[in-house]
Amino acid sequence: MKTIKDSVHDHIEVVGVANDLLDTHAVQRLRHITQLGTARLVYPSANHTRFEHSLGVYHLAREALTNLGIEGVQAERVRAAALLHDIGHSPYSHTIEELIHRRTGKYHDDVHDLLADTEVGDILRDHDLDPNTIAGLIAGEGELGQVVSGELDVDRMDYLVRDAHHTGVPYGTIDHERLTHELTFFDGKLVLAEGNVQTAESLLVARALMNPTVYNHHVTRISKSMLQQASERLLDAPDIDAEQLRRMDDHDLLVALRTNPETAELARRLSDRDLYKRAVWAEMVDVSDDIIDADHETIREYEDDIAADAGVDSEHVTLDVPSRPKMTESSSRVVVNGEIRPLAKQSTLVRALQQVQRDQWRLGVYTPAETTEAVGHAAERVLGLETDGALVSDIRTGVRTTLTDFEADEGDKE
Numbered sequence: 161m162k163t164i165k166d167s168v169h170d171h172i173e174v175v176g177v178a179n180d181l182l183d184t185h186a187v188q189r190l191r192h193i194t195q196l197g198t199a200r201l202v203y204p205s206a207n208h209t210r211f212e213h214s215l216g217v218y219h220l221a222r223e224a225l226t227n228l229g230i231e232g233v234q235a236e237r238v239r240a241a242a243l244l245h246d247i248g249h250s251p252y253s254h255t256i257e258e259l260i261h262r263r264t265g266k267y268h269d270d271v272h273d274l275l276a277d278t279e280v281g282d283i284l285r286d287h288d289l290d291p292n293t294i295a296g297l298i299a300g301e302g303e304l305g306q307v308v309s310g311e312l313d314v315d316r317m318d319y320l321v322r323d324a325h326h327t328g329v330p331y332g333t334i335d336h337e338r339l340t341h342e343l344t345f346f347d348g349k350l351v352l353a354e355g356n357v358q359t360a361e362s363l364l365v366a367r368a369l370m371n372p373t374v375y376n377h378h379v380t381r382i383s384k385s386m387l388q389q390a391s392e393r394l395l396d397a398p399d400i401d402a403e404q405l406r407r408m409d410d411h412d413l414l415v416a417l418r419t420n421p422e423t424a425e426l427a428r429r430l431s432d433r434d435l436y437k438r439a440v441w442a443e444m445v446d447v448s449d450d451i452i453d454a455d456h457e458t459i460r461e462y463e464d465d466i467a468a469d470a471g472v473d474s475e476h477v478t479l480d481v482p483s484r485p486k487m488t489e490s491s492s493r494v495v496v497n498g499e500i501r502p503l504a505k506q507s508t509l510v511r512a513l514q515q516v517q518r519d520q521w522r523l524g525v526y527t528p529a530e531t532t533e534a535v536g537h538a539a540e541r542v543l544g545l546e547t548d549g550a551l552v553s554d555i556r557t558g559v560r561t562t563l564t565d566f567e568a569d570e571g572d573k574e
Contacts, residue, residue, distance in 0.1 A: 164215060167208075168322050172219045177236055177287040178243045186247040186280050190214055192409035193246075196323060197255040198383035199374055201433055203327040206374075210246045210253065216318035217308075218243040224307055224314055224340040234304060237289055241297035241308045245315060247274055248298075250406045251413040255384050256391045262456060263395060263402030269299050269309060306350035311492040312343060312360075320366045323374060331369035334362045346500050351493040360492050360503050361510065367487070368513045372520050376482070382435050382526050385478045390417050390426035397422060436478060439536035440525035441552045446545050447523050451481060462542060470538035472531050479539075480524035485517035 162174045162182065174182055181187055190210035200206045221242035225235045248268040250260045261267050275281045275291035284291050296302060300309030307314060317336040324332025342353045352360050374380070391413070394400055397420055405413070417427035429435060444452070454462070459479050467474035490504040490513075504510045523543075527535040536551040545551075 168325055169216055169219050172215050177240045178218055180283045181243055184279050189409055192411055193249055194410055197252040199380045201383050202377050202379045206327045208326045210249055213319055213322055214243055214246050216322055217314050220314035220317050220340055224343050227341050238304050238307055241294050245298045245308055251408045251410045255387050259391055260406050271295050271298055303348050310350055312350055327374050329373055331373055332366045334366050349493055351495055351500055354495045357494050357506055360494050361507055364510055364513055368516055381480055381524055385480045385526055386426055389478055390423045393422045394420055436526035437529045437532050438552045439527050439532040440539045442523045442545050442547055444518055444521040446547050451543055465542045466539045469542055470534040476527050477535055478526040485521055487514055
């Protein structure tokens, strides 16, 4: 057994198979992958890693399993999956995950190949645990997979608290002890027990506040887009393929970017925080559905068209189109009056937060500071934006109706 001092959960005891897995390369590699990618360029103290987070998820999984009364080999499987749940991450966490998926077909939770014939797989088998079963739990399969990856999983319980702690913002605070204590299974579904609607709502409020402040802060998004652009150029060169990139850590990727002539300038900008600026920052109502739903290749074509219209090098234009807003936590299930209800149908607050997400959505076009005006007007023409001349707007309009209106709307439906 090892006891590790953690900045969020105090002392974490690592026992059993997790103790043997702790010093494997796959787990120790996570010390060199930052949890929040490029968000440290906004919040200097956000240097925490996937290793710390994995320990936190393991700790919360142990608490949840104890409260659920799950013991023996079933519990050992979940504990192993909790510690290993992030070993599939590529450098800078989620930053280049879509790029990796386009080239390999794998997301970070697809880890069957990383467990099958490796040191990790040998340790699992030594503890009579099937690597494929553990990989399935990491992907959220089966009843117990919901503890590791689901609407009420211990993964988000840890990262919200941990990210808030390390960025210094007060918005990610949730009562994770109550959350793990009130989890229960109802007809095979992981739910929060009776009387916990507000407990479930707290997860959504924390996430809704962390999104614009940390995860989708405009500087985070600009630096993320630059890193994505640089990584894609790196893969277009003959020296590195997507599988190699997938298994790098943050340091490996930055060195590779610095030493490749095609990516060296972007690497310098990221290292020196000499970032592109916003030429356009447009609300969802100003953007057509065709652009919002455009695939990767179409977005690249838009970038070329904007650059040509503005008379700048296409490498100096980045179009950042977020996916449509979604709130996974809104499908969390709570027990109300003895029956399971999705939180979105039970909570007026959830419906209000869904509107807030739509109001916070922004399309971004980024370019070096000296070309922002030319690129901004070119983007407006090429993309057909209806911005009324306000190409960059930081106005957050918030909820356009009141909670009373939401309640009235629901009353009309009934």
